[in-house]
């Protein structure tokens with residue numbers, strides 16, 4: 177049985193058995209002086225940055241379901257952040273949303289000192305390669321300067337901790353396979369020791385943040401973990417990225433724009449598998465190590481789009497010909513990397529993680545989710561959601 181409590185708020189307790197976790201609240205006065213409790217009794221909080229985005233919101237929902245920790249979610253709510261993803265848990269006492277920027281050091285300091293997290297899971301980033309080509313400034317600001325600010329505040333916080341709070345603290349930095357550059361058709365997949373060779377402004381800023389995280393471990397001893405993951409797909413992905421864009425365009429009989437010859441290869445991982453991998457690295461990963469996470473699913477872009485067309489035809493029904501006829505080849509993205517592939521054997525060997533979903537099962541669930549959740553899609557694509565944010569979060 178673990179106890180967790182904060183100030184005068186109701187006192188949260190959990191009782192864990194092999195198959196279930198019961199969570200409840202008693203008033204703190206029943207428990208008495210919290211200072212008498214040893215640290216394993218103190219509230220276990222995970223601070224998540226960028227938790228309103230695609231992967232962050234899936235991670236928070238996964239953690240709330242599978243773990244008893246409280247979650248503080250700090251997010252700037254850029255165009256990519258969507259609190260609707262978290263509606264199901266927004267009223268839970270274990271969950272808190274903080275609207276803010278990771279580059280705001282005063283805010284970061286006060287959140288860390290108030291919530292005293294056992295771990296930080298750092299998702300916040302500008303994440304879209306095409307946007308980084310059009311305007312890299314925000315990528316430098318958030319991915320490089322923001323990560324630096326977070327590291328500085330995390331270091332000061334960690335150095336203020338004692339005993340097991342200090343030894344158990346972890347900062348997990350979520351990164352990408354794009355830092356490794358591009359592979360030839362017969363090259364071996366990226367491993368954790370592949371030299372960095374980022375080719376887009378997005379990849380370069382993520383590489384810079386990975387290096388800073390590494391340096392904070394080697395220089396200051398900050399207990400960090402880094403994960404580099406391949407392309408994710410699943411629910412809640414902003415519909416500017418390949419898979420949701422193609423599902424929605426195919427459903428609406430709009431053209432399906434494919435870059436170049438459509439032969440660029442990516443490795444694809446279902447987002448829930450990524451979330452599980454992050455949770456496992458957080459719990460059992462070796463401090464200072466990096467772990468590649470991948471789906472063992474190399475696919476050409478054209479193959480992805482054709483699969484989506486066939487699934488949409490099957491689920492929504494055809495109106496005339498196959499949706500494959502909507503595919504149009506458009507001018508290639510500048511500097512478009514040809515192939516990414518991930519060797520995820522280290523995480524399997526050391527931590528026992530492997531993806532649960534095959535590409536076929538994951539993509540089928542994903543297409544069904546987007547076709548079923550028309551309200552969510554309408555909100556993020558119509559501007560209604562942005563309006564809601566402006567009304568609710570204008571200062």
Ligand SMILES: NC(=O)c1ccc[n+]([C@@H]2O[C@H](COP(=O)([O-])OP(=O)(O)OC[C@H]3O[C@@H](n4cnc5c(N)ncnc54)[C@H](O)[C@@H]3O)[C@@H](O)[C@H]2O)c1
Nearest residue numbers: 226228229230231252253254256257277278300301407408
């Ligand atoms: N999507 C992928 O396929 C993929 C693959 C591997 C790694 N990653 C990494 O995973 C992380 C999450 O990716 P995603 O696809 O969920 O991204 P996303 O763009 O969907 O979400 C990013 C979130 O960060 C928030 N954010 C942006 N700038 C911020 C700031 N300055 N302060 C606080 N919050 C801020 C946004 O509001 C948004 O909620 C990123 O670090 C990305 O590099 C993504």
